Amino acid sequence: MEKIKFILIGLLIVPVLSCSQIDYKKISKDVNNSINKNKPLTNSEIIAGLKEALEVGSKNASASTSKLDGFYKNPLIKIPFPPEAAEMESKLRSLGMNKQVDDFILTINRAAEEAAKQAAPVFINAIKGLTISDGMSILKGSDTAATSYLRQKTAVDLHTRFKPVIKSATQKVEVTKYWTPLANTYNAIPFVKKVNPDLDEYITQRGLSGLFKVVSQEEVKIRKNPSARVTELLKKVFG
Template identity: 35%
Template sequence: MSISIFSKTLAVAALVCASSLAVAVSLADLSNKDATSGVKTALEKGASVAVSKLGTQNGFLNNDKVRISLPGQLEKAKPILKMLGQGKKVDELETSMNHAAESAVAEAKPLLLDAVKNMSVSDAKNILTGGDTSVTDFFRQKTSSQLTTKFLPIVKKITDKNGLSAQYNGLMSKASASGLTKEDSTVEGYVTQRALDGLYTIIGEEEKAIRADPVGTGSAILGKVFGAVK
């Protein structure tokens, strides 16, 4: 083999190796900067998608995964309540609950993004290796308390305006409340908790989609970082 051909062969081999290394990035190869950047991008994407889906007209009502139904025994008593002529109140109650949740979730994005901004390198690594719900778990841990405080007055304002509290209390007097938990004892408490659950549910769905096909997101950093843990 001539020196020229040998040199060309080495050059081609080097390019192939370099290309393979670029694709086959492992978790150990990721810098803290890349890991944190990738996770932050995923968190921001999940938060934005969840808020845009739920914090809009009928965002809860039209989504069977997060639609808010009556609590506990009231839901079971719905057929009886309708037979007693309370059908309209029941329907208005459910609709108002879901609209209150939509209005509350619409205000969640700043707090979610603030949690992302303050995320540590350790948080990022834990999220990458923590399984399919680690993003959701992070948001629940970092934002649940703040969002509850944020949501309660928003929900209460809407439920009071629509007479929801009176409807709820009226319905409770017609059905057994023995199955109600402490959080179900007030309209705003019940709706706030269900709004949070719905928000985290949709964030979780977005996280699973990113992990299943990071390259398909169209984001180079998501493809690189989440591709390393597939």
Template identity: 25%
Template structure:
């Protein structure tokens, strides 16, 4: 049976995420012809590949407290005495809604993956030394500052469409029962949360690579990070 375009794309992205960066052979200096800026690009690429490899798995957002999407207030909120609001405050219902939202975020992350990788390739690093000597997530902070808006915009249409589809049945039932819910605002809220979660996940991977660059077996990363 032929694979759908979405599944095919996800399959390719996950496969790429699990591949190591191409190593450099025959360097005449520790960095060869590569600059410190190139080292940052490699650091961010590997960090992003590892982050998306986790996020694109079933439950990739929900199963991790660092990346979990929470139920927006416009769905969960309500007046005192509001029966629906009381139901939504129960743990079982909120967990089911949260799981549906996080499942939507997994699909939307497919759209964000190439945006992040393109942003890394085009990233301008004005002061590579300060980034490399910065905190454990300094490179991710730089990337997020330049690319977060594009990442959120890439996910927003996918999330908006999913919230209106049968794929989020319990969420759809809740929205149908609660009048005045703004689908656009709801989709934007989830997209913003997912965008923040993606960069938190990338930052975690960056910190891990900085802590043990030797484990990457990448000569450029080992050189620019000092083989700590």
């Protein structure tokens, strides 16, 4: 009897409450959200979410690497003096040519920053071709599985696009103006092994490597950091 009494009192009170006290729209929305959260993702949602993640990550990476100092002031991807010329760098610095060496390093990073502007459209084209099979492999793969997919699909095309841009950029920032005097000075030293690396290829390879490192960082952010999931779809797929 006591239980019935409380139920009756409750039923009598509810009609008295104003609409402002009972927000039926909010209740409906909360119920729908609760139901939707428990709904399994469809294949189309998974693919759409992964495409969105790849697009966000690749655009962010292209933007951050192509800006001024995008390579030069990022220790993860800064392009150093060519490793095969490490002895040359050491010798030239010992001869008091620190500024000339540093100026050269700055210019090769500027060339990579210029070339990185070409990356976004190549990435977007590859993302459009993502299949359900690709998507499931990426979703179940490592924290950088999407980056691996992009590298596999775009490496050749990016290299083809990067190389002439690097060549043009090295001319624009006058890499040879800084390199030639260094090489001539070093190669004139008796008994040293002459050094003449393919600078365009070196900058292209290091530029692409750096670009994919930044893409992988962006992917990890989306997978692990809720604040990096900037759309509802990303929150749903990676939440």
